[in-house]
Amino acid sequence: MCGIVAYIGNKPAKSLLLEGLKRLEYRGYDSAGIAIMNGKLNVARAVGRVSMLEEKLETLDGFDGSLGLCHTRWATHGGVTELNAHPHKDDKHGIALVHNGIIENYSALKTYLKEKGHTFTSETDTEVLAMLIGELYEGLGSDLEAAVQAALREVDGAYAIAVICEKEPDTLVVARKGSPLFVGIGAEEYIVASDAAAIVAHTTHAFALDDYNVVKITRSGFRTSTIHNVPVTPKIEQLELDLQQIELGGYPHFMLKEIFEQPQSMRNCMSGRIDAKDGRVTLGGLSNFAKDLTRAKKVILTAQGTALHAAMIGRYLMEDLAKVQAQTEYASEFRYRNPIIEDGTVVVAVSQSGETADTIAALNEAKDRGALALGVVNVVGSSIARQTDAGVYLRVGPEIGVASTKAFLGQVAVLTMITLFMARRRMMSADHCTDLLREMEQIPAKIERILEQAPRIKRVTEKYIDRENWLFLGRGYNYPTALEGALKLKEISYIHAEGMPAAEMKHGPIALINEGMPAVFIANKGRQYEKVLSNIHEVRARGGHVIAVATEGDEHIADHVHDVLYIPEVAEPLSPMLAVIPLQLMAYYAALARGHDVDKPRNLAKSVTVE
Numbered sequence: 001m002c003g004i005v006a007y008i009g010n011k012p013a014k015s016l017l018l019e020g021l022k023r024l025e026y027r028g029y030d031s032a033g034i035a036i037m038n039g040k041l042n043v044a045r046a047v048g049r050v051s052m053l054e055e056k057l058e059t060l061d062g063f064d065g066s067l068g069l070c071h072t073r074w075a076t077h078g079g080v081t082e083l084n085a086h087p088h089k090d091d092k093h094g095i096a097l098v099h100n101g102i103i104e105n106y107s108a109l110k111t112y113l114k115e116k117g118h119t120f121t122s123e124t125d126t127e128v129l130a131m132l133i134g135e136l137y138e139g140l141g142s143d144l145e146a147a148v149q150a151a152l153r154e155v156d157g158a159y160a161i162a163v164i165c166e167k168e169p170d171t172l173v174v175a176r177k178g179s180p181l182f183v184g185i186g187a188e189e190y191i192v193a194s195d196a197a198a199i200v201a202h203t204t205h206a207f208a209l210d211d212y213n214v215v216k217i218t219r220s221g222f223r224t225s226t227i228h229n230v231p232v233t234p235k236i237e238q239l240e241l242d243l244q245q246i247e248l249g250g251y252p253h254f255m256l257k258e259i260f261e262q263p264q265s266m267r268n269c270m271s272g273r274i275d276a277k278d279g280r281v282t283l284g285g286l287s288n289f290a291k292d293l294t295r296a297k298k299v300i301l302t303a304q305g306t307a308l309h310a311a312m313i314g315r316y317l318m319e320d321l322a323k324v325q326a327q328t329e330y331a332s333e334f335r336y337r338n339p340i341i342e343d344g345t346v347v348v349a350v351s352q353s354g355e356t357a358d359t360i361a362a363l364n365e366a367k368d369r370g371a372l373a374l375g376v377v378n379v380v381g382s383s384i385a386r387q388t389d390a391g392v393y394l395r396v397g398p399e400i401g402v403a404s405t406k407a408f409l410g411q412v413a414v415l416t417m418i419t420l421f422m423a424r425r426r427m428m429s430a431d432h433c434t435d436l437l438r439e440m441e442q443i444p445a446k447i448e449r450i451l452e453q454a455p456r457i458k459r460v461t462e463k464y465i466d467r468e469n470w471l472f473l474g475r476g477y478n479y480p481t482a483l484e485g486a487l488k489l490k491e492i493s494y495i496h497a498e499g500m501p502a503a504e505m506k507h508g509p510i511a512l513i514n515e516g517m518p519a520v521f522i523a524n525k526g527r528q529y530e531k532v533l534s535n536i537h538e539v540r541a542r543g544g545h546v547i548a549v550a551t552e553g554d555e556h557i558a559d560h561v562h563d564v565l566y567i568p569e570v571a572e573p574l575s576p577m578l579a580v581i582p583l584q585l586m587a588y589y590a591a592l593a594r595g596h597d598v599d600k601p602r603n604l605a606k607s608v609t610v611e
Contacts, residue, residue, distance in 0.1 A: 009189025092133025354382025
C-alpha cells in the first residue's frame with residue numbers, strides 16, 4: 001500500500017516528511033515524491049527508494065517551507081516512471097495531490113477533462129483527480145476545501161488524499177474513503193499520514209478519518225466535514241503505538257525481530273483472556289454476543305494471504321472443537337459470488353492491518369445479507385475494527401516486516417480462543433477446555449525453545465538455497481501451516497514453492513519431484529502421523545530431499561528424512577503455533593543467503609488497500 005505523509009506547522013517540512021516516508025518504507029513502493037510550499041509550489045520525484053529522492057533534493061533549492069506533502073507509490077495505473085510518481089499537479093492553479101487508492105471512473109473523467117482543455121503528462125488515475133479539483137477550483141470561489149469536496153462527489157473508488165495549492169499557501173486539505181488516513185495533532189502543527197508509524201515521533205494524539213470525511217487544516221486549527229460539507233466532530237485518541245516498537249532495536253531486519261518477539265507477543269495476546277484453572281476464556285469484545293455465538297449455525301472466515309491461512313486453521317478448530325459448521329473464503333472472491341448467508345451465520349474477517357480492501361468488501365457483503373460480523377485484527381481503530389459488530393484485537397504490537405510472522409501467530413491464537421469461547425458454551429467439557437488452556441499457556445515458552453535452534457535451522461536452510469522449487473506438505477491442522485511456509489519462502493526469497501495437503505501430492509504434483517528437490521513435511525505426532533510418513537517415503541523414492549518438522553523425542557523419523565527440525569510436543573489443535581516457527585526462520589535465512597532485501601520484498605505491499 002502506498003504511503004502518505006503531510007505536514008503543516010512551524011518547522012521545516014522537508015526533513016520531517018522524509019523521516020515519515022522512511023517509517024513507511026516497509027509498506028512496499030517503487031517511487032517517491034515530495035511537494036513543499038515555499039512562496040511557490042516545488043515538486044520533486046524519483047524512481048526507487050526514498051534515499052534516491054533524498055539525494056535528488058540535495059541538488060535542488062526551494063524545499064525549505066513549512067507546508068508540504070510526500071508519497072511512496074506502489075504502481076497501479078501506469079508503469080514505474082518518474083512521470084507517474086506522486087505528487088501530481090493540475091495545469092492551472094498550482095494544486096498538488098498525493099493519493100492512495102484507485103479512482104475507478106478515471107477514464108470517463110479524463111475524457112471530460114481533455115474536452116475542457118486539460119493536458120495530461122502521466123498514465124495515472126491520480127493526475128485525473130488533481131485536474132478535476134483544478135477544474136472545479138475557480139468556479140467555487142478559489143476555495144480548495146470546496147473544490148476537493150465537489151471533486152470527491154464525482155469520483156468512484158477508494159482514496160486517501162492530501163492536497164495543497166499555491167493560491168492558498170497556508171492550507172492543507174485531506175480526505176478519505178476506503179484507505180486509512182490519520183491526522184496527528186501537535187502544538188500549532190499537524191502531521192497527516194496513512195499510518196500512525198509516521199506520526200508517533202511527533203505527537204501521541206490523533207484521529208482517524210472516517211469514509212467521506214474531508215479535513216481543512218491550517219496552523220491555527222482544523223475543520224472536519226463530509227464531502228457534502230456537513231460538519232463532523234472527530235474522535236481524538238491517544239496513539240497506543242510506541243516509537244521503540246517500530247525501531248529495529250539491534251536486529252538486522254524487522255522480520256527477524258518480529259519472529260523473536262513472538263513469545264512475548266503471545267503472552268500479550270493471551271494476557272487476561274485465558275483462565276486455565278477455571279477452564280474459561282474471557283473475550284470482552286465478544287461478551288455481548290455470547291448467545292449468538294452459542295447458537296451459530298455456520299461460521300464463515302474470510303481473509304487474504306497469510307490471514308487466510310490463519311483462517312483455515314480457525315476452520316479446523318471450530319469444526320473439531322466447537323462442533324460448528326465452518327468454511328473459509330478468499331475475500332476477493334466472496335462478494336462476486338452469490339454467497340449463502342442464512343439465519344445464524346457468523347462472518348469473521350481476519351486481517352493484520354484491518355484495512356485489506358477485499359476483506360472489507362467481503363465483510364460488508366455478509367453484513368448486508370444479515371450475518372453477525374466479527375473482526376480479528378491487529379490495528380486498533382482500523383476500518384474492519386470500526387465496521388464489525390464486535391471483535392478481538394491481536395495485541396501483538398506493530399508488525400513492520402512485509403512478510404507477516406507474529407500477526408499470523410496472533411491470528412491463530414485469537415481464533416483458538418474464540419473457538420474455546422464458543423466450544424465451552426456449546427458442548428466442550430470443563431476438563432477438556434482446561435487441558436487446552438494449560439497447553440496454550442505453555443506456547444510462549446515452547447516457542448522460545450524453538451528459537452534457540454535458529455543456528456541449526458539456518459544451516460539446514462543454506463543446504464538447499466540453490467534449489468528453485470520447493471514443496472511444503474502437511475495434513476489436518478498443519479495443511480494450512482504448509483501453505484504459510486510456502487508463502488513465506490516465496491515472498492522474500494523468490495523461490496517457487498507450493499504448499500498442499502500431503503496426500504494431494506500423488507494427484508499430480510508428484511510429477512514435479514526430481515533429484516534433490518527440497519520437500520518440507522510437517523510431521524509432528526498426531527492423528528495422521530503414519531500417513532505423513534508414507535508420503536515422505538513417496539518423495540524420497542523419487543529423489544526428493546525431505547526436511548521434517550517433527551515432535552521432540554521422535555528419533556524414528558530421522559531414519560526416513562535428510563534433516564529434522566524439532567518442535568516441542570503439544571496438543572494437535574495447537575501445533576500450528578509451533579510448527580510455523582521453523583518455517584518462518586527458513587524463509588528468512590533463505591532470503592538472507594540469496595542476498596535479498598528481507599523487509600522490502602519486490603512487488604509486495606504490507607497492506608493491500610485496493611482490489
